[in-house]
Amino acid sequence: DAGVIQSPRHEVTEMGQEVTLRCKPISGHDYLFWYRQTMMRGLELLIYFNNNVPIDDSGMPEDRFSAKMPNASFSTLKIQPSEPRDSAVYFCASSGLAGGGYNANTGELFFGEGSRLTVL
Amino acid sequence: DQQVKQNSPSLSVQEGRISILNCDYTNSMFDYFLWYKKYPAEGPTFLISISSIKDKNEDGRFTVFLNKSAKHLSLHIVPSQPGDSAVYFCAASMDSNYQLIWGAGTKLIIKP
Numbered sequence: 001d002a003g004v005i006q007s008p009r010h011e012v013t014e015m016g017q018e019v020t021l022r023c024k025p026i027s028g029h030d031y032l033f034w035y036r037q038t039m040m041r042g043l044e045l046l047i048y049f050n051n052n053v054p055i056d057d058s059g060m061p062e063d064r065f066s067a068k069m070p071n072a073s074f075s076t077l078k079i080q081p082s083e084p085r086d087s088a089v090y091f092c093a094s095s096g097l098a099g100g101g102y103n104a105n106t107g108e109l110f111f112g113e114g115s116r117l118t119v120l
Numbered sequence: 121d122q123q124v125k126q127n128s129p130s131l132s133v134q135e136g137r138i139s140i141l142n143c144d145y146t147n148s149m150f151d152y153f154l155w156y157k158k159y160p161a162e163g164p165t166f167l168i169s170i171s172s173i174k175d176k177n178e179d180g181r182f183t184v185f186l187n188k189s190a191k192h193l194s195l196h197i198v199p200s201q202p203g204d205s206a207v208y209f210c211a212a213s214m215d216s217n218y219q220l221i222w223g224a225g226t227k228l229i230i231k232p
Contacts, residue, residue, distance in 0.1 A: 004163070042222055042223070042224040042225060043164075043209065043222040043225075045219055056219070091163050091164075108154075109164075109166065109220070110166075111163025111165065112163050113161065113162050114161075114163055
């Protein structure tokens with residue numbers, strides 16, 4: 001079974017440009033998470049979805065960031081306009097549990113390989 | 121405010137010896153703790169977890185110990201192998217909250 005698939009793996013862009021990161025979760029998983037990893041702040045949860053609906057976007061740093069999940073097999077994280085401080089590795093993760101609820105007692109997230117973003 | 125702390129950015133251990141990675145937390149409401157392992161250029165992968173109703177969980181070479189009174193958990197790897205060289209993240213959650221709170225990670229280096 002394919003894991004969580006993210007694209008692009010690497011993105012180098014100039015300040016002010018729009019960046020779109022993509023994620024395909026594991027089939028059957030009903031939770032999807034976007035994380036950002038930086039040296040300064042470690043792993044930060046940006047937003048997560050349950051059954052394609054955004055549940056908590058309190059981690060999204062600014063209005064320049066937006067995320068969508070139009071269907072169960074696809075999500076995007078968009079940054080417009082991008083800034084050098086957005087440079088980081090962005091991870092998508094998915095999780096799925098019986099009964100449709102997130103059982104924190106398993107807590108197992110399946111991560112993609114990440115998208116490394118560099119904004120010049 | 122860091123609720124989950126991994127105070128050692130890195131740790132170097134001889135192959136075959138025991139590796140002990142530490143994690144401290146401040147929120148007594150956390151009731152589940154997890155360890156993830158991350159290789160360069162890959163996403164974190166789940167390693168082992170423990171519920172707050174237990175004080176030990178073992179899976180092969182990996183054992184996690186939980187000391188609730190001290191708000192401290194540790195991951196023991198015995199014996200350490202070169203493939204264990206990675207960054208290890210500690211994470212915690214509350215059953216009522218879907219978020220995992222992550223530590224900053226500890227880079228483990230296993231020397232041959």
